[in-house]
Amino acid sequence: MMGNKKRDFILSLILAAVITALLVYVDKEMHYSMLASVIQKASIYALLAVSLNLLNGFTGLFSLGQAGFMMLGAYTYAILTIPLEQHASVYQYFNGGIVNICLPAFVGVIAAGIVAVIFAWLVGKPCLKLKSDYLAIATLGFAEILRALIQWEVLGPVTNASNILKKFPKFDSILTPVIVCAFCIFLVVLLINSSYGRAFKAIREDEIAAEAMGINLAKTKMQAFLTSAFFAGVGGALLAMFQASVQARSFTSAMTYEILLIVVIGGIGSITGSIIGSFLYIASSEWWLRFLDDSQTYLGVNIPFMRGGFRMVVFSVVIMLIVLFYRQGIMGTREFSWQGIIDFFKKPFAKRKRKAVEDNG
Amino acid sequence: MAENVLHIENVTMQFGGVVAVNNLNLDINQGEIVALIGPNGAGKTTAFNCVTGVYEPTNGKIDFLGETIVENFPHGKMKKLYAGENMGLYSNVVSHTPDVITYKGIARTFQNIRLFSKLSVFENVLIAKHMRAKQNFFSAALHLNRAEEKRMREESMALLVEQGLDKYKDDVAGSLPYGLQRRLEIARALATDPKLLLLDEPAAGMNPQETLELAAFISEIRDKYKLSIFLVEHHMDLVMNISDRIYVLDFGKLIAQGVPAEIQSNEKVIDAYLGVSEDE
Numbered sequence: 001m002m003g004n005k006k007r008d009f010i011l012s013l014i015l016a017a018v019i020t021a022l023l024v025y026v027d028k029e030m031h032y033s034m035l036a037s038v039i040q041k042a043s044i045y046a047l048l049a050v051s052l053n054l055l056n057g058f059t060g061l062f063s064l065g066q067a068g069f070m071m072l073g074a075y076t077y078a079i080l081t082i083p084l085e086q087h088a089s090v091y092q093y094f095n096g097g098i099v100n101i102c103l104p105a106f107v108g109v110i111a112a113g114i115v116a117v118i119f120a121w122l123v124g125k126p127c128l129k130l131k132s133d134y135l136a137i138a139t140l141g142f143a144e145i146l147r148a149l150i151q152w153e154v155l156g157p158v159t160n161a162s163n164i165l166k167k168f169p170k171f172d173s174i175l176t177p178v179i180v181c182a183f184c185i186f187l188v189v190l191l192i193n194s195s196y197g198r199a200f201k202a203i204r205e206d207e208i209a210a211e212a213m214g215i216n217l218a219k220t221k222m223q224a225f226l227t228s229a230f231f232a233g234v235g236g237a238l239l240a241m242f243q244a245s246v247q248a249r250s251f252t253s254a255m256t257y258e259i260l261l262i263v264v265i266g267g268i269g270s271i272t273g274s275i276i277g278s279f280l281y282i283a284s285s286e287w288w289l290r291f292l293d294d295s296q297t298y299l300g301v302n303i304p305f306m307r308g309g310f311r312m313v314v315f316s317v318v319i320m321l322i323v324l325f326y327r328q329g330i331m332g333t334r335e336f337s338w339q340g341i342i343d344f345f346k347k348p349f350a351k352r353k354r355k356a357v358e359d360n361g
Numbered sequence: 362m363a364e365n366v367l368h369i370e371n372v373t374m375q376f377g378g379v380v381a382v383n384n385l386n387l388d389i390n391q392g393e394i395v396a397l398i399g400p401n402g403a404g405k406t407t408a409f410n411c412v413t414g415v416y417e418p419t420n421g422k423i424d425f426l427g428e429t430i431v432e433n434f435p436h437g438k439m440k441k442l443y444a445g446e447n448m449g450l451y452s453n454v455v456s457h458t459p460d461v462i463t464y465k466g467i468a469r470t471f472q473n474i475r476l477f478s479k480l481s482v483f484e485n486v487l488i489a490k491h492m493r494a495k496q497n498f499f500s501a502a503l504h505l506n507r508a509e510e511k512r513m514r515e516e517s518m519a520l521l522v523e524q525g526l527d528k529y530k531d532d533v534a535g536s537l538p539y540g541l542q543r544r545l546e547i548a549r550a551l552a553t554d555p556k557l558l559l560l561d562e563p564a565a566g567m568n569p570q571e572t573l574e575l576a577a578f579i580s581e582i583r584d585k586y587k588l589s590i591f592l593v594e595h596h597m598d599l600v601m602n603i604s605d606r607i608y609v610l611d612f613g614k615l616i617a618q619g620v621p622a623e624i625q626s627n628e629k630v631i632d633a634y635l636g637v638s639e640d641e
Contacts, residue, residue, distance in 0.1 A: 191502040195491045195510065198480075202488045205477035212413065212471075214463040214492030214553055223498055333479075 008338045027174045034287050036174050042282035043181040044238045049262040049274035050185050051231035056260075057269035057333075058192060059224040060204030062136045064256050065123065068143030069229045071251035072119055073112035073236030075150060078165040078246045079158060081108040086167040091160055098157040105169040109180070109237045116233025117226050119146070124225045128218065140253055150248040165246040177238050184231055189271055191227065200224050204269075261319055266329050273331030280330075289314065364391040365427070366557050366589045367412070367467075372421030373445035374407050374613075381407040382418070383613040384446050389557065394583060394590045396600045399610035400634050405593040406472060408610070409559055412591075413469050414462040420445055425465060426556065429455050464492055468555035470546045472562045472593075478535030482526055482545055485534050486517040489552035517552060523585075524548040540571050544578070551586060558582075560592040564599050572596050576603050597635070601625065609634060 026036050048066065055061045080103045082090055091097035103111065127138040149155070151162040159165075171177055191197050199220050202210040211217050240246045258281075266277025292311040296303050305313075322329065334340065367389040374382040382404040389395045397405050410416045411431065412423060419439050423431040432455040435443035457465075477485050490513040496506040504510070521527045526545055529537060534545060543563060550558060563579070564572045576599050583590055594600050600607060601621045609617040609624060611633040617624060624630055 187502070190504055194501040194504060195487075195494050195496065195513065196498055196501050198484060198488050199491050201480060201484075202477050202491075205479060206475050208415075208459075209471070209475035209477065210488070211459040212463060212469055212475075213489045213549065214460045215488070216458070216460045227502075 004339065011338050023175055023178060031174070038279075038283050038286050040171065040174050040177045040242050041239075041286065042279040043178045044235055044242060045259065045262060045282055046275045046278035047181040047184050047231060047238070048235040048259050049266065049278050050188050050271055051228045051235060052256075052259050053263050053266075053268065053271065053274045054188055054192070054200075054231075055224055055228045056263060057267075058197065058204060059200040059221065061128070061221060061224065062132050063139045063225070063228070064136045064253065064260070065120075065139030065143045066228075066232050066259055067251045067253060067255040068139075068146045069116040069120060069232035070236030070239065070255070071143075071147060071150065071248060072116045073233030074240035074246045074251070075159060075165070075248075076115040076233070077105075077108040077112040077237035077240050078168050080111055081105055081168040082165070083167065090165060090167055091157070093163060094157045094160065097160070105241070108168075109234055112237035113230040113233040116229045116236070120226050120229030121222070124222050128221045128225060140256070143251075143253065143256065147248050147251055159248075162248065165240075166244060168240070170241050170244050177242060180234075180238060184234060185271065185275070188227075188231065192271070196220070196223065261315070264319070264329055265322060267331035267333060268329065269333035270329070270331035270335060272334070272336040273329055276330055285311065285315070365389075366391050366393075366425065367591065368424040369408075369412070370422045370424070371447045371450065372408070372411055372418045372423065373443075373447075374404070374411055374416060375419040375439065375443060375445060378442060378444070380444055380613050382411065382610075385421070385610070385613075385615055387608055387615075387618075389589050389591055391589055392583065392587070393605045394579065394592070394603050396604040396607045397591070397593050397610060398595070398597075398600055398607060398634065403610040404613040405610055406561060407613075409469065409561055409591075409593060412462075413467060413559065414457050414459040417456050419443060420447060420451065422451060425467060428465070429453075430457060430462060430465060431455055460492070463553055463555075466554070466556035467559065468550035468553045468557075469559035470543075470550055470561055470563060472565065474539075474542050474546055476534040476542060476546060476549070478533070480534060481531050482534050482537070483517060483521065483530045485545060485549050486520055486552045487513060489549050490517055492553060520548055520552055524551075539566060543567070543575075547578075547582070551582065555586075555588065557589045557591060560590065560594075562593055562595065564594055564596045567596075569598070572599050575599065579603055 023039070026033070026039065030036055048070065052063070052066050055063045079099050080101065082102065084100065084102050087096045087100070123139065123142045127135060127142070130138055150159045153161050155161065192200070199210070199215050202213065202215055203217065203220060207217060262277040262281045263274055265281060266273030266275070289311050292306060292314055293308050294306065296306050365388060367387070369385055369387040372382060372385045373380065385408055387395070387397075397408060399405055407416065411418045414431070418431060418433050419435055420433060420443065422429060432451055432453045434451040434454070435448060436454075477488065480488075494501070494509055494513060496509050500506050518527070518530075521530060524544060524547075526541065526548060529541065534542065537545060547560070547563070560579070564575050567575060579590060579592075580603055582588060604621055606619065607621055607624045608615060609627075609630050616629045616633060617627045619627070625635070
C-alpha cells in the first residue's frame with residue numbers, strides 16, 4: 001500500500017516536471033504559435049468546465065447561467081484594471097467613464113470572482129428551489145437578461161455599453177493561465193473530497209434522503225452554486241486577459257453550450273474528464289478541425305459542404321453520437337489515478353499472456 | 362414513569378378535502394418500541410412524514426423531548442376546507458425542514474429504500490456525519506481541520522464494523538443484496554446520532570428468516586444506542602414480537618391502542634385489519 005503511494009507521488013512529480021518543461025519551452029520558443037494559444041484557452045476552458053461540472057455533475061443542479069457569470073467576471077476585471085491614462089480612449093463615447101480606479105491584475109481577478117458570487121446569490125435565492133429543467137431555463141434567462149443589461153446605454157459610463165473594453169493587463173507568459181487554472185481546479189478537487197463535497201453528491205443522488213440525513217438543501221445547493229459562480233467569474237476574467245478585449249456580445253448562450261459540451265464529452269461528474277475534454281475540444285475547434293471551414297480541393301475535386309461553419313455541423317454530429325452511443329463520455333465518473341493508467345496498459349498484455357497459457361495448456 | 366420522547370397531540374393532516382390522518386394522539390416513552398399498524402392507505406406513512414417535517418400537519422402539535430417541534434392550525438386556504446376536530450385549539454405555527462428535525466435527533470428510514478445508490482457503503486454512512494461536523498465551508502474545502510475529518514471517518518468505520526457491513530465498505534451501495542441495503546439504511550440513520558428512530562416498513566420484501574433476524578436486530582440496536590423506536594410494519598410476527606405498544610390506524614383514525622395481546626384480541630382491529638384465520 002505504502003509502496004503504491006510513493007510510486008504515485010514520484011510519477012506525479014515526473015509528470016509535473018515534464019509538463020512544466022514543455023510549457024516553458026513552448027513559452028520561450030513558440031509564444032505566438034497555435035499550440036501556445038490552444039494551451040492557454042484550453043486551460044481556461046478546463047476551469048470553466050470544472051466549475052460547471054461542480055453544479056451539473058456533482059450537485060445535480062442543471063444550470064445554464066455560466067456565460068452570465070463569466071461575463072460578469074470579465075467585465076469586472078476589465079473595468080477595474082484598465083490603466084487610468086487609457087480611460088479617455090477606451091470610454092471615448094462616455095467622457096472617460098466614471099470608474100476612476102485601477103487595481104493590480106491579481107486583485108481584479110479575485111474581484112471578478114466576488115462580483116459573480118454576489119450576482120449568483122441574487123439569482124440563486126429565488127431560482128435554486130426550482131428543479132432540473134426549470135432551473136436551467138431560469139439561469140439561462142438570467143444570463144441573457146444580464147447580457148442585455150450590460151449593453152444598456154445608461155450603464156455606459158461603467159460598462160462602456162455595447163462598445164469594446166480593452167487595454168487592460170494581459171498574460172505575459174502562457175504559464176500564468178495554466179498555473180492559475182491548475183490552482184483553481186486543485187481547490188475544487190479539495191472541495192469535492194471534503195465533507196461538503198460529499199453533501200453535494202448526496203443531493204445529486206437523492207434529495208429526499210439527503211435532507212433526511214440532516215443536509216440543509218437550500219444552504220448546500222447555494223454553496224455549490226456560489227462556488228461554481230466564483231470560478232466561472234475567475235475563468236471569465238482569465239478569458240478577458242487571453243482575448244485582450246471584452247464585449248458583451250460574445251458571451252452568448254452558445255458559450256455555455258460549448259462548456260456544457262466539454263463537460264459531456266469528458267464525462268459528467270469527472271474533473272479529469274472535464275480537463276481532457278477541454279483540451280480535446282479547444283484543440284479541435286481552434287486548430288485540428290479548422291480545415292473544415294475552408295474549401296478544399298483533393299485530386300482536383302472541390303469537396304462540397306466544406307465552407308465556413310461546416311466545423312460546427314461536424315461538432316453537432318459528434319455531440320449527437322456521444323449522447324446516443326457513448327453517454328458516459330471519456331471518463332464517466334472516474335478520476336485520474338496512476339493505478340488506473342497502469343491497469344489500462346497492462347490489460348491487453350494480461351489477456352495475451354492468459355491466452356498464451358491457455359493455448360499451451 | 363419513563364421519560365416521554367415523542368408526544369403527538371391531535372394531529373390532523375388534510376390534503377384538500379381528503380383527511381389522511383384524523384386527530385392522532387400517540388406517545389412514545391424512552392426505550393420503547395412502538396408500532397403503528399393498519400391497512401394500506403390508513404395514513405401511517407403520512408403520520409411519519411408529519412413527524413419528520415416532510416408535511417406540515419393541518420392541525421395539531423408534536424413535542425419531541427419536551428420541545429415543540431411541529432405545531433399548526435388551519436389557516437389560509439385550509440380554514441374553510443378543514444373537516445377535522447379541535448378547530449381553534451392551537452394558534453401557533455412551528456415548522457422545521459426535515460434536516461432540522463434530523464438534527465434534533467429523529468432519524469428515519471424509507472418505505473422504498475433510499476440509499477445514495479451510486480456512492481460507496483462507507484460514503485453513505487459518512488454523509489450522515491456531515492450534519493454534526495463543526496467545520497465551516499472554507500476550512501472543510503481547504504482540508505484545514507484534518508482531526509475532525511479523521512474523527513468522522515473513524516466513527517463511520519466503527520459503525521460499519523458494529524453493523525457487520527465493514528466487508529462491503531468500498532462496494533457501491535446499490536449493488537448490495539436487498540437485506541443488506543435495508544441494514545445499511547438503518548446504519549446510515551444511526552450515524553446521525555438519533556434519540557428516536559423511525560422505521561418505515563423495515564421488513565418489506567423480506568422472507569420469514571430475514572424478518573426474524575431483523576426483529577432481533579431492532580431490539581439489539583434499541584438497547585445498544587439507547588433509542589426509542591417507532592415503526593410502521595405489515596409483518597405481524599415482527600410487530601407482535603418486539604413492540605411494547607401498538608397503535609392501530611384505519612382511514613386515518615386511531616381505532617385501538619395497547620400492548621400486543623390486547624390488540625390481537627381487539628374486535629375492531631380484527632375487523633379492520635387482522636382478519637380471522639380460516640380454521641376458526
